[in-house]
Amino acid sequence: xxxxxxxxxxxxxxxxxxxxxEAVGGGCIAEAARITAGGTAYFLKFGAGDVVQTFAAEAMGxxxxxxxxxxxxxxxxxxCKSEAATGFLLLEWLEQTRPTPxxxxxxxxxxxxxxxxxxxxxxxxxxxxxxxxxxxxxxRPDWVYFFxxxxxxxxxxxxxxxxxxxxxxxxxxxxxxxxxxxLLPVSPPRSLLHGDLWGGNHLATTSGPALIxxxxxxxxxxxxxxxxxxxxxxDARFYTAYREAWPLEPGYDTRREVYNLYHLINHLNxxxxxxxxxVARLLKRFGS
Numbered sequence: 568x569x570x571x572x573x574x575x576x577x578x579x580x581x582x583x584x585x586x587x588x589e590a591v592g593g594g595c596i597a598e599a600a601r602i603t604a605g606g607t608a609y610f611l612k613f614g615a616g617d618v619v620q621t622f623a624a625e626a627m628g629x630x631x632x633x634x635x636x637x638x639x640x641x642x643x644x645x646x647c648k649s650e651a652a653t654g655f656l657l658l659e660w661l662e663q664t665r666p667t668p669x670x671x672x673x674x675x676x677x678x679x680x681x682x683x684x685x686x687x688x689x690x691x692x693x694x695x696x697x698x699x700x701x702x703x704x705x706x707r708p709d710w711v712y713f714f715x716x717x718x719x720x721x722x723x724x725x726x727x728x729x730x731x732x733x734x735x736x737x738x739x740x741x742x743x744x745x746x747x748x749x750l751l752p753v754s755p756p757r758s759l760l761h762g763d764l765w766g767g768n769h770l771a772t773t774s775g776p777a778l779i780x781x782x783x784x785x786x787x788x789x790x791x792x793x794x795x796x797x798x799x800x801x802d803a804r805f806y807t808a809y810r811e812a813w814p815l816e817p818g819y820d821t822r823r824e825v826y827n828l829y830h831l832i833n834h835l836n837x838x839x840x841x842x843x844x845x846v847a848r849l850l851k852r853f854g855s
Contacts, residue, residue: 568600573653574613578602581646581657582609596621596699601660608660609645617699619654622647624695626656628762628781635684635759639677640770640777661779666771668804674769674776675808678791682758682813686785689713689757697763697782697830698837700725704784710755711747713786714829719744722832731835736847739854743825746853750825751787752816758788766800789819793826824849 568590570578578585587603597614612622626647633641642658690706690713703721707713723740726732761768762782770777792809795801828849835842 570600570602570611570613574611574655577648577653577655578604578611578646578657582607610642610658610660611655612658613655615652619649619652621696621699622654622656623649624693624782625780627693628695628783629658629779631759631783632681632761632778632781635681637677637681637684638673638775639681640772640775642777642779661770661772661774661777664771664773666802668802670771670776671802671804672808675805675810676812677776678761678764679809679812682756682760682788682791684759686757686759689784689786690717691784695762695782695784697833700833700836702762702782702784709753710787711751711753714751714826715744715747718829719832722829722836725836726832729836731840731843733843733847736850736854739850742854743850747825750853751822755787755789757785758791760784760786760788760791762791764791764794765798766795769801787822787826788813789815789822790826790829792819793823794830796823797827797830825853828853 568588570585570588575585582604585602585604589601591599591601591610597612597618599613600611602609602611626644629641629644632639633643640661642661644656644658646655646657648654688706688708689710691704694704695702700722703717705717707717723732760783761778762784763780764778768778768780770779792815795805828846831842831845831849835846
């Protein structure tokens with residue numbers, strides 16, 4: 568793999584001459600590489616167009632998670648530039664290993680500890696992205712209305728703009744919004760969240776379980792757990808360890824579905840009609 572000249576020069580300014588570049592797979596938004604400079608390996612994320620604007624938000628999220636003091640491994644941000652034509656994100660390289668029962672348990676306990684970091688309101692000091700979709704983090708004192716106005720409704724409006732929202736869902740949506748105060752807690756602990764915790768955003772590393780690619784904000788901790796169950800990939804030991812560290816309130820199984828509606832509408836917006844059936848199912852369940 569060969570880096571563009573502008574990128575080679577920019578990275579050189581930060582860590583010195585690059586001696587090796589290896590492509591890294593797994594991303595669907597940006598390009599990625601493992602680079603070596605001065606005998607040290609780094610993770611480099613880069614791209615063109617709108618993807619570049621996500622790098623600064625990601626860097627801010629990683630720094631916020633690092634400052635929380637959780638035992639989970641969070642990659643250090645080495646450099647970040649978000650100029651439209653020349654942006655990149657450079658992180659420390661995390662050496663991956665095979666997940667073990669002990670690592671899964673550490674991930675569960677570590678996430679519970681992370682969630683005990685509390686904010687003063689629901690939201691975050693800056694907007695960021697969920698995937699490549701803008702995520703509004705305007706702070707609210709009430710969780711129910713934050714989730715309605717800063718999570719569900721922006722995704723609905725985007726789906727309408729893109730012609731992916733079925734007009735037959737409108738009445739179901741209105742009814743769901745009316746029911747949110749009975750479905751969700753009004754003022755749960757304002758936990759620091761990863762925000763996009765699907766299976767591809769945690770790693771088993773030689774230093775311990777790690778979190779990457781966050782979409783951080785302060786909210787109900789169950790939203791992180793709900794997303795871990797949306798697409799699978801998390802061992803049962805993870806859930807056992809989390810619940811032992813911080814038990815969940817009754818009714819989580821229902822709230823999980825409400826929270827995952829946000830991610831399903833986002834996937835409808837990002838990837839198309841393949842997610843329409845899942846969106847319709849949840850809207851009918853809670854809006855009928």
